[in-house]
Amino acid sequence: MKRTALDQVALEVRGLYKSFEGINVLSGVNFTVNRGEVVALLGDNGAGKSTLVQCLAGLTQPDKGKIQVGQIERALCSPSASYQAGIAVVHQDLALVQGLSVVENLFLNREILHQHRMLRLLGWLDKKAMARQAKKLLQRLGMPLININAPVNTLSGGQKQAVAIIRAVYAGAEIIVMDEPTAALGAEQCARLVTLIRLLSSQGIAIILISHNLQQVDTLCDRAVILFQGQSVADVAIDEVSQAQLLGYMNGIELDIAQAS
């Protein structure tokens, strides 16, 4: 392990099954993620990654199996239930409301209301407090250069990604699932995102990273959970395996060896 993870389980997924029209997409997914850990979720196309993410996001319900957040079993029956459970999914592209500004996106559905009781009742926004909070949040997470009043469609891909992640942090997420966060980013933006991910994990937030970039998985993640044909076939510490082995798992080649050991 690259750093000592807090040995508290943040997320536990046990025996997850899901089929669509008779086709088994998930057929037995098990894994745990500890607090402050960065876990890669690997698998070839069609291995069931997106379905698993949808289950965690509350967009689909598994047929069978349980999802525990902390020590509590949760039925993630809607996106808001998932958010309330402390799971935030940062989708690849569909993460922010275009046309709203950074601060408006950061606080969407978690707006700070005015102090005054009457205005509060009317849903009056406290824009100053939100601007202050947003600046503080961006500062703390190493993104002070983002203009909080700019519409999000004027930001770069990396900044958008960062805003989406920071939004999740502000919402009090304990577990952040990132779906291909660096796929559309340049090298420098990638580096910044990596710093952000490290910072979050050092603050005890568990991160599940879905990525095709094994190089990145190697430098960033503590563990890798590999899905193959809807099953979690391996759960390995990144330090103990080579990239070739990871590829082997993803293609089902190393399966027998793993089961034998």
Add this chain to the structure above:
Amino acid sequence: MLSKLNRQTFIYYACTSAMLIFILSLSGSAFFSAANLLNILLQTAPVAVMAIGLSFALSVGYIDLSIGAIVVICGMAAAFLLPLYGLPVAVVFALSLGVCIGAINGYLCERFALPPLIVTLGMLGVLTGFARKISDLQSIPIIHTHFITLFGHGSVLGVPIFLLWLAGLVMIAALIMTQTRFGRHLFAVGVSSSLAHQMGLNVSRVRMIAMSLCGGFCAFAGLLYAARMQSAKYTIGESDLMVAIAAVIIGGCSLLGGKVNIFAVVLGVWLLGCINNALIFSGFSSNEQMMVKGGILIVAVTITTRAQKS
């Protein structure tokens, strides 16, 4: 807030103003008298209030075709109730009726996942038929002087009360859209309902409230019309739907939802009012005026849709 008008809106203003100038060159200078300009403001005030209401529906990507019928039915409700129960009851009832009709529209769309175009078209039929039935195709006179002064012909310090109501409603709508949590949610739902849902917003509720607000504002427009004309008739508001939709689109909102600038919407109503007035001065008949308004609506939608695609 006016500085936030987008470029597209300016193009509209430029186009419509150019058109206005063209028509004016045909008509001469009578248009520019202060009395005429004030007259335009007064005439368009109820439509402006309807357009403000419609802005709420359009900003969540919905539409309300029944706004004209809501105006009629609420005006009639007020006309019927005024002699029986007095001013407060009539006004409160008429406004609540508008909100309720809007809420029913919204509820039907959400509960049964129906397209708002069809639901509100049906509502238009139901309400119009009902209004014709209860009024027996007659105009219902209003003789309640307080009502007429308060909503139509009174003035405060020389400013017509009609314009004060309009200004007040514009402010309320603008504050709801820019200063409240609901305003933010409105735009989020309008831009992407699936994303709003993912972020945990109650999309159905936001849409239903938007439709109710639309109904409420149209009810108010009904009161203004009734007080101004001192009567309620089933033909009022019939041709206003087209103007209201065109104004909201000129105000920068596409039919697919998104940000609306209320001030731009009201400016749009005024511009259309000016064009209409200039057409009258130039000797165009009401049929021809209607054709021009319809043409403007189509052009406005075309420009907005093209701008969104690019």
